[in-house]
Amino acid sequence: MNYQNLHLFVKVVEKGSFLAAAEAQQIPSSTVSRRIQQLEDELGYKLLHRSARKLALTEAGALFYRRCQPLYAELEAATLELEGELTAVTGNLRITAPVSLFNELLDEWFYEFLQTYPAIDMQLLLENRNIDLRDEAVDVAFRIGDAKIKDWVSRSLFHSRYILNCSQSFKHLHGSPEHPRELSEYPLIVPSRTATWLFSNAGGEVVEVTPQARFLTNELRAAAKATCAGLGLPITHKSLQRDRQGVSGKAHF
Secondary structure (H helix, E strand, C coil): CHHHHHHHHHHHHCCHHHHEEEEECCCCCHHHHHHHHHHHHHCCCCEEEECCCCCEHHHHHHHHHHHHHHHHHHHHHHHHHHHHHHCCEEEEEEEEECCHHHHHHHHHHHHHHHHCCCEEEEEEEEEECCCCCCCCCCCCCCCCCCCCCCCCCCCCEEEEEEEECCHHHHHHHCCCCHHHHHHHCCCEEEECCCCEEEEECCEEEEEECCCCCCEEECCCCHHHEEEEEEEEEEEEEEEECCCCCCCCEEECC
């Protein structure tokens, strides 16, 4: 049996005419009439009385409709329920991000995301080291700098500028460098993610410095506290802007 024809029969009875059923199914009314005729030929008895004014069920048609309609109604309800489950945003997300990046910038995004999608459960791993995403079953990873992870899709989210700064007490004791090349003469506080410092000026000069750290840390807040304590010169983020320009690693002098 052609169950599509059976479905059309149910729709014709529900809509009250071939034309209304054809419009609901977005097919020509002649197609509906022809396929109902095919169903009747296959079953061996007439289902509908056709006239110019109205459409009526035969006795066999009424019995057939009473048996078929609940089955199709249940099938349609199950289909709609399945579509809703498949299109709904649900499930578990396992995400990793650097501690300072989350605390300074990402946290509001995460909270807004969870409020927008209440059916999502999130597990957040705040790590300053680049953990193995496969071993840790991570779905999304936030990284500072160029993301070069094989078989993963990456997208730039932020534009960042750096500045070299120090505390007033440090400047009073040690002075301040006039050029990046002088940095080797000063105690330096180095975040481990910025092992190479790039400086540029208005004239287009670019200087690359590989700092020798007196204090090396993988946590930006620790670097900031060490700076306030007058322990050295760090290079830190001046600003973070949410855009698609990528991450810039240059400071200006």
